[in-house]
Amino acid sequence: MFDIIVKGGALPDGSIADIGIKGDRIAAIEALGDAEAGEVIDASGDLVSPPFVDPHFHLDATLSYGQPRINASGTLLEGIALWGELKQVTTEEEMIDRALTYCDWAASMGLLAIRSHVDTCDDSLKGVRAMLAVRETVKDYIDLQLVAFPQDGFYRDPTARANTLAALDMGLDVVGGIPHFERSMQDGAESVRELCRIAAERGLRIDLHCDESDDPMSRHIETLAQEVTRHGLAGRATGSHLTSMHSMDNYYVSKLLPLIAEAGIAAIPNPLINIMIQGRHDTFPKRRGLTRVKEMQAHGITVGWGQDCVRDPWYSLGTGDMLDVAFMGMHVAQMSSPEEMARCFDMVTNQNAAILGLADYGLHVGATASLVVLDAADPIEALRLRAARLAVISKGRVIARSPRMDAALSLPGRPATIRRRHAPG
Numbered sequence: 001m002f003d004i005i006v007k008g009g010a011l012p013d014g015s016i017a018d019i020g021i022k023g024d025r026i027a028a029i030e031a032l033g034d035a036e037a038g039e040v041i042d043a044s045g046d047l048v049s050p051p052f053v054d055p056h057f058h059l060d061a062t063l064s065y066g067q068p069r070i071n072a073s074g075t076l077l078e079g080i081a082l083w084g085e086l087k088q089v090t091t092e093e094e095m096i097d098r099a100l101t102y103c104d105w106a107a108s109m110g111l112l113a114i115r116s117h118v119d120t121c122d123d124s125l126k127g128v129r130a131m132l133a134v135r136e137t138v139k140d141y142i143d144l145q146l147v148a149f150p151q152d153g154f155y156r157d158p159t160a161r162a163n164t165l166a167a168l169d170m171g172l173d174v175v176g177g178i179p180h181f182e183r184s185m186q187d188g189a190e191s192v193r194e195l196c197r198i199a200a201e202r203g204l205r206i207d208l209h210c211d212e213s214d215d216p217m218s219r220h221i222e223t224l225a226q227e228v229t230r231h232g233l234a235g236r237a238t239g240s241h242l243t244s245m246h247s248m249d250n251y252y253v254s255k256l257l258p259l260i261a262e263a264g265i266a267a268i269p270n271p272l273i274n275i276m277i278q279g280r281h282d283t284f285p286k287r288r289g290l291t292r293v294k295e296m297q298a299h300g301i302t303v304g305w306g307q308d309c310v311r312d313p314w315y316s317l318g319t320g321d322m323l324d325v326a327f328m329g330m331h332v333a334q335m336s337s338p339e340e341m342a343r344c345f346d347m348v349t350n351q352n353a354a355i356l357g358l359a360d361y362g363l364h365v366g367a368t369a370s371l372v373v374l375d376a377a378d379p380i381e382a383l384r385l386r387a388a389r390l391a392v393i394s395k396g397r398v399i400a401r402s403p404r405m406d407a408a409l410s411l412p413g414r415p416a417t418i419r420r421r422h423a424p425g
């Protein structure tokens with residue numbers, strides 16, 4: 001007797017299986033025939049995927065768009081200044097409310113694990129308390145991993161260092177930083193060195209905003225690779241954004257990529273925000289600013305797509321749908337072959353889960369019973385349609401359902417309903 005059976009779905013690898021769930025675990029993946037279950041979800045013809053994972057988000061700032069004003073230049077730096085104003089006046093309760101609303105959106109999209117940066121540059125640390133409260137509130141359906149992130153610079157802001165350490169003491173999970181925003185290249189490099197020391201001493205993961213810049217000389221990723229290697233942080237370190245790599249000299253990159261691979265550093269481009277923010281000082285041709293995704297993957301570097309922002313000082317749009325993120329990423333990175341398109345789906349599921357170090361993730365017996373049923377035949381179709389999440393199961397509970405995306409059509413001589421899915425067969 002199972003609690004839930006998800007029947008007849010196509011897994012991302014194309015195999016067809018029934019998934020039997022007992023409690024919060026996947027208990028069987030096989031043909032289950034007429035086995036009994038408290039609830040049966042018919043997924044025949046539909047894609048059944050492990051849940052979406054977002055490895056880079058700013059939950060403390062989300063859904064604050066327009067407060068206290070909009071980002072007129074569209075640049076990173078104006079966004080940081082604007083957030084600097086907002087964080088003075090917003091309350092802990094408002095931050096919690098906005099973040100919980102976003103988590104509702106995420107849950108409805110099958111986005112069940114999120115790594116969020118939390119700004120530690122505020123002496124009251126109200127944002128840190130707010131996000132710790134949110135982590136606790138959503139823990140039965142979303143795994144939140146929180147990064148202590150000194151947005152105004154670990155050294156540049158006079159109290160950032162003390163506040164970041166205090167935030168880690170309060171229970172944030174990951175060490176963050178922003179070397180390209182320090183006052184000098186030297187300070188940036190020194191911040192990378194100290195932050196890696198802190199991560200190693202505390203046994204924590206590290207995820208730096210690294211080289212989110214169009215300056216080809218912004219090379220903090222090089223220092224990160226050196227320090228991660230020195231401290232043995234392989235598999236626990238991430239460089240987020242890495243946009244300067246778009247503009248770097250090709251010879252230098254030919255040396256850099258093997259160093260990143262050797263260090264075991266993962267990369268997180270954030271395509272929606274990178275394409276919106278980078279290249280703002282260019283005329284034409286205008287740089288795209290997305291880091292070198294396929295090139296890193298060819299070197300064996302783990303790369304995940306991140307969402308970064310939804311309706312905040314840096315980005316006015318966004319839905320919480322990781323399929324939107326992968327869709328933008330595959331266009332900007334020109335990942336158009338069938339293998340590359342399928343890989344983009346893998347990036348927002350398995351690759352991102354690996355970056356977070358999620359235990360018991362995936363569709364296998366013994367894994368956490370979290371999965372998504374999509375109105376699509378396969379991962380590529382899910383991306384093409386940004387398919388509806390017909391059902392979302394988190395830790396053994398059905399937490400969201402959505403209707404199919406069929407439309408009623410009123411045109412003489414044409415079908416009464418249309419589906420944009422592949423014709424069967």
Ligand SMILES: Nc1ccnc(=O)[nH]1
Nearest residue numbers: 058209212273308314
């Ligand atoms: N893309 C970004 C969002 C928020 N803060 C940053 O430094 N970068």
